[in-house]
Amino acid sequence: MVKEIEVEPITRLEGHGGLRVVLGDDGKVQDVQFNITSTRFFEKFCEGRYCEHIPRITTRICGICPIPHHLTPTKAVEDAWGVKIPTPALKLRQLLMNAKQYSSHVLHFYALAAPDFLLGPMADPALRNVVHVINKMPDVGAMALKMMDFGQKLCAAIGGKSIHPISAIVGGMKKPLDEEIRDKFLKEIDEQIEFTKKTVDIGLKIVEDYWDVVANVGVVPTYYLGLTKNGVHDIYEGDIRIVNPEGNKIDYNAHKYLDVLGEHIPKHSYATHMYYKPAGYPEGIYRANCLGMINAADKMATPLADEALKAFRDKVGPVSHHTFAYHWARIIETVEAIELIKKYLEDPDICNPDCKTLDIEPREGQGIGVTEAPRGVLLYHIWSDAEGICKKLNLLVATNHNIAGIEKSLMHVAKQVFEDKILERLKLPDPWIK
Amino acid sequence: MIKNIEDNDNIVESRVKVAFLQSSDCWGCHQSLLNAHLGLLPVLPALEIVYWPCVVDFKYESLEKREDGEILVGFVEGSMRTKQDIEASKLMRRKCQLIIAFGSCSCYGNVHGLANQFSIDDLKNRKFLEVESIADYSNRIPDEHVPSFENKIVPLDNVIKVDAYISGCPPKPEQIISSVLFLLGQKPFPMNVSAFCNECSLNQSGCILDEEKICFGAITSTGCTMKCPENGKACVGCMGPARNVSSKIDKLNKITDDLNSISSGDKKNLYEFLTLFLNIPLMAGFDLAGDILKQIKNKGKVSTPLTNLPSAIEEVTSKLLQYLRDNKNFHEISNVCDTCSRIIGSRSTMTKVKRDYEGLPNLEECLIEQGYICMGPVTNAGCGAMCINVNAPCSGCYGQTKWDVNQSERFADTILKSFNVSISKEELLSQVKDHIGTFEKFTLASNKGYKGGE
Numbered sequence: 001m002v003k004e005i006e007v008e009p010i011t012r013l014e015g016h017g018g019l020r021v022v023l024g025d026d027g028k029v030q031d032v033q034f035n036i037t038s039t040r041f042f043e044k045f046c047e048g049r050y051c052e053h054i055p056r057i058t059t060r061i062c063g064i065c066p067i068p069h070h071l072t073p074t075k076a077v078e079d080a081w082g083v084k085i086p087t088p089a090l091k092l093r094q095l096l097m098n099a100k101q102y103s104s105h106v107l108h109f110y111a112l113a114a115p116d117f118l119l120g121p122m123a124d125p126a127l128r129n130v131v132h133v134i135n136k137m138p139d140v141g142a143m144a145l146k147m148m149d150f151g152q153k154l155c156a157a158i159g160g161k162s163i164h165p166i167s168a169i170v171g172g173m174k175k176p177l178d179e180e181i182r183d184k185f186l187k188e189i190d191e192q193i194e195f196t197k198k199t200v201d202i203g204l205k206i207v208e209d210y211w212d213v214v215a216n217v218g219v220v221p222t223y224y225l226g227l228t229k230n231g232v233h234d235i236y237e238g239d240i241r242i243v244n245p246e247g248n249k250i251d252y253n254a255h256k257y258l259d260v261l262g263e264h265i266p267k268h269s270y271a272t273h274m275y276y277k278p279a280g281y282p283e284g285i286y287r288a289n290c291l292g293m294i295n296a297a298d299k300m301a302t303p304l305a306d307e308a309l310k311a312f313r314d315k316v317g318p319v320s321h322h323t324f325a326y327h328w329a330r331i332i333e334t335v336e337a338i339e340l341i342k343k344y345l346e347d348p349d350i351c352n353p354d355c356k357t358l359d360i361e362p363r364e365g366q367g368i369g370v371t372e373a374p375r376g377v378l379l380y381h382i383w384s385d386a387e388g389i390c391k392k393l394n395l396l397v398a399t400n401h402n403i404a405g406i407e408k409s410l411m412h413v414a415k416q417v418f419e420d421k422i423l424e425r426l427k428l429p430d431p432w433i434k
Numbered sequence: 435m436i437k438n439i440e441d442n443d444n445i446v447e448s449r450v451k452v453a454f455l456q457s458s459d460c461w462g463c464h465q466s467l468l469n470a471h472l473g474l475l476p477v478l479p480a481l482e483i484v485y486w487p488c489v490v491d492f493k494y495e496s497l498e499k500r501e502d503g504e505i506l507v508g509f510v511e512g513s514m515r516t517k518q519d520i521e522a523s524k525l526m527r528r529k530c531q532l533i534i535a536f537g538s539c540s541c542y543g544n545v546h547g548l549a550n551q552f553s554i555d556d557l558k559n560r561k562f563l564e565v566e567s568i569a570d571y572s573n574r575i576p577d578e579h580v581p582s583f584e585n586k587i588v589p590l591d592n593v594i595k596v597d598a599y600i601s602g603c604p605p606k607p608e609q610i611i612s613s614v615l616f617l618l619g620q621k622p623f624p625m626n627v628s629a630f631c632n633e634c635s636l637n638q639s640g641c642i643l644d645e646e647k648i649c650f651g652a653i654t655s656t657g658c659t660m661k662c663p664e665n666g667k668a669c670v671g672c673m674g675p676a677r678n679v680s681s682k683i684d685k686l687n688k689i690t691d692d693l694n695s696i697s698s699g700d701k702k703n704l705y706e707f708l709t710l711f712l713n714i715p716l717m718a719g720f721d722l723a724g725d726i727l728k729q730i731k732n733k734g735k736v737s738t739p740l741t742n743l744p745s746a747i748e749e750v751t752s753k754l755l756q757y758l759r760d761n762k763n764f765h766e767i768s769n770v771c772d773t774c775s776r777i778i779g780s781r782s783t784m785t786k787v788k789r790d791y792e793g794l795p796n797l798e799e800c801l802i803e804q805g806y807i808c809m810g811p812v813t814n815a816g817c818g819a820m821c822i823n824v825n826a827p828c829s830g831c832y833g834q835t836k837w838d839v840n841q842s843e844r845f846a847d848t849i850l851k852s853f854n855v856s857i858s859k860e861e862l863l864s865q866v867k868d869h870i871g872t873f874e875k876f877t878l879a880s881n882k883g884y885k886g887g888e
Contacts, residue, residue, distance in 0.1 A: 007493070008493060008494050008495075009487045009493065009494060011487045011488070011489075011490065011491045011492070011493070012487075012488065012489065012491070013487070013488065014461040014488065015461070016456065016458070016518075018579070020579060033578075033579060035579045035580055036580075037516065037518055037580050037581055038457075038458040038515055038516050038518070038519070038581075039458075039515075039561065040458055040513070040515055040546050040549070041546075041549050041552075041557040041558075041560070041561055043560055043561055043565060044549065044552055044556065044557045044560040044561065045545070045546075045548040045549040045551065045552065045557075046548075048551070048868060048870075048871065049548075049868055049871040050789065050790070050867070050868050050871065050872075052789060052790045052791045053790070053829075053868070053871055053872070053875075056826075056829055056875075057545050057548075057871075057875065060460050060462070060544065060545050060546075060603065061460060062460050062461065062462075063459075063460040063461035063462020063463070063464070063465045063466075063604065064461055064462075064465055066460075066462065107465075107468070111468070111489065125491035125492060126490075126491075126492070128491050129489055129490045129491060130489060131478055131483065131489070131490070134478070135478075145471040145474075146471070148468070148469075148471055149469075149471040152469050152471075156820075159824070160820055160821055160823065160824030160826060161820050161821070162469060163462045163465055163466055163469070163604050164462060164603060164604065164831075166820075166821045166824060166826035166829075167824040167825070167826060169790060169791055169826070170790075170791040171791055174794070174824055174825035174826050175797070175824045175825045257567070258566060258567060261567060262567060262568075262569025262570065263565065263567045263568045263569060264568075264569065264570050264572060265562050265568060265572045265574050265575075265576065266576060267574060267576055267577065267578045268576060268578040268579050268580065269576055269580065270576055270580055272562075272568075275569075277569055280570075281569075281570055356794045358793060358794065360791050360792070381566070387867065388789070388791075389867060389868065394565055394566050394567060396567060
């Protein structure tokens with residue numbers, strides 16, 4: 001008899017999804033579906049809006065990463081209208097992006113991912129969550145909360161609001177950072193760097209404890225999508241880089257994205273399946289997010305993060321297909337984020353009132369904006385009319401780049417679990433929280 | 435605003451069951467709740483979270499298995515975009531005694547309501563058939579193991595009965611936490627012994643109470659930076675009650691005897707006070723919150739939040755609450771301008787409508803008077819004018835202060851009446867090219883007169 005296993009909803013997920021595994025009489029996995037069960041049609045209802053209003057609407061695509069959804073359409077409109085922004089605005093935006101990267105990655109690691117490892121994957125579902133982690137490991141919990149708080153407060157200080165920011169505008173930023181506020185963050189930055197180092201230690205301990213899982217479960221060769229600026233990891237100014245399963249890197253200009261990134265419409269998910277167009281579907285399925293970024297980067301932008309990248313490469317090789325290495329890659333990016341936050345906080349330009357150009361004239365044309373959101377590359381393609389009203393919008397949203405890759409790795413893991421019975425053999429450590 | 439919670443054990447014993455539903459959303463309301471960070475620590479032990487998919491691993495089935503009415507408070511967040519959103523909301527209604535519309539999506543439809551301009555087929559065709567990056571022309575709209583779409587977005591209270599609303603996109607963390615504490619019947623605990631007045635720089639000369647204006651320093655605890663009086667502003671009670679009131683209590687008592695005649699500035703301070711001091715959350719319609727309390731009280735679950743206060747403080751606060759109950763539209767008098775520090779009646783005048791990218795406004799004068807469309811005068815207060823503080827006009831995410839009227843015209847009428855504006859209503863409205871996106875960005879789905887695309 002055919003057996004169908006359904007997980008509804010997938011928890012600790014931003015968005016809505018279910019998982020379905022179909023097993024045949026012989027116990028073989030016949031089908032795996034990752035069903036994304038909602039979509040809200042931003043592509044359509046942004047039509048007719050003022051182009052400069054789009055960055056205040058599209059933030060609502062994602063409450064965890066509204067900052068990239070604020071800045072990327074702003075970049076796209078600037079591209080369409082041929083607007084150049086002053087250097088202080090660029091630095092403020094880099095700082096804002098990295099503040100978001102920091103708080104989002106810490107949230108992801110501690111609130112969404114860590115419960116699986118700290119309590120162990122077999123723990124009671126009623127307890128396997130961040131609330132329980134905070135109760136049982138109050139020191140780690142308090143540290144994680146302080147890290148997220150720092151990042152979110154910095155986002156609010158620059159963005160006006162940490163969730164759904166409003167301070168970017170076509171042509172720059174509406175307001176520089178007040179010196180007094182900047183000083184407050186500078187006072188806390190060294191403590192945050194220490195917290196990050198502790199997080200690296202916790203992360204590496206988890207990798208070591210769970211090495212059997214990392215090295216053997218869900219190791220799935222795919223293509224990868226990341227952003228680099230001249231080969232260096234860069235979440236705001238980087239351009240598109242594809243890494244093939246063998247680890248070869250190919251650079252593309254984001255304006256050519258339609259030649260590179262294709263969407264396949266699956267029958268069973270409202271989130272589409274992305275693939276590398278030259279390789280076709282499904283062969284060209286790629287993954288994005290931190291592992292994609294780390295696989296794409298020749299080096300990180302800051303010293304501690306670059307050291308962390310070298311340690312990673314020593315262990316897993318030049319290109320990692322380990323699904324569980326995402327957490328490790330995320331920690332490397334967290335280190336870079338806090339180092340860059342320090343660098344930009346120490347730059348007097350972020351308090352410079354010359355943060356917006358006045359030379360702005362709407363014009364008819366198309367624009368592309370691309371950044372790395374905490375869950376993957378984010379691309380906006382906007383069509384403006386002569387009055388600066390949005391005629392059309394196409395979005396390649398961060399999480400969406402991973403849907404096909406997630407389904408592919410789920411199929412792989414389902415076979416490992418149901419056909420090879422890998423769970424019976426895995427070496428799992430004693431949980432930290434019992 | 436989190437109060438000290440002195441007796442943790444009692445709270446653990448009386449943990450209440452709460453559930454959070456995510457409908458079609460962005461996660462931002464949940465992120466906002468998590469943004470309370472350390473502020474969560476005293477609240478979490480009071481809650482038994484029985485459903486919260488974005489944080490906790492319980493599955494939908496576990497919610498279905500609960501007894502009807504077993505859960506005290508259910509927070510429903512997100513828009514009603516799919517059949518699954520509708521069904522899950524109905525399930526929440528059955529399982530929870532109280533339903534809170536949590537955030538502007540469930541209160542008003544939010545930006546997703548802008549989709550009501552189009553037919554559902556137009557929406558689906560753009561996303562699944564026409565988008566430029568669709569590369570293998572599969573020519574299909576997903577329909578396997580995915581719920582179908584609703585034709586139009588509607589607010590949650592068109593789908594199920596809603597007991598209270600927490601608006602905002604997202605609601606501020608302190609607003610959510612204070613709502614939770616309020617609903618749980620947590621009381622404000624007196625903090626320090628000494629009252630604010632005793633450390634106030636205006637105590638000897640220039641006292642605000644001496645001028646017969648409202649200042650809550652007489653009953654508020656010390657412990658803050660005393661910035662408000664330094665800037666000539668009244669204390670609005672952020673630190674919560676003091677154990678001992680100051681000698682100025684009589685003056686405060688006298689002013690609060692006749693709340694109907696206080697000035698609009700004093701009303702603004704009163705509004706802030708009710709939120710910060712008494713943990714009365716900024717729910718749209720406090721009268722609803724009163725009903726909730728009655729409801730829960732009848733079931734013997736929690737008491738009102740106003741016991742346990744020093745009696746001199748209680749005398750003042752009971753008058754404020756009485757005022758609130760008698761003036762159910764109190765929240766309407768508070769719009770975003772009431773909490774905005776910019777000068778209205780400034781040296782600037784709107785002579786034409788500026789687009790947001792034009793120029794760079796100064797930080798002192800009203801944005802409307804500088805020529806920008808700022809929705810502050812017609813938008814519910816509660817945010818603290820955060821957008822305007824960074825030089826971005828309000829776009830209305832806390833919802834309209836008045837419903838079922840032509841919002842473009844209402845905005846124009848309002849600003850022509852109370853602001854420096856030297857263009858006619860017709861000119862103003864014709865200079866704005868996108869009325870829906872400008873005046874009803876967050877609330878189009880709540881506009882009963884709007885028919886939209888077929």
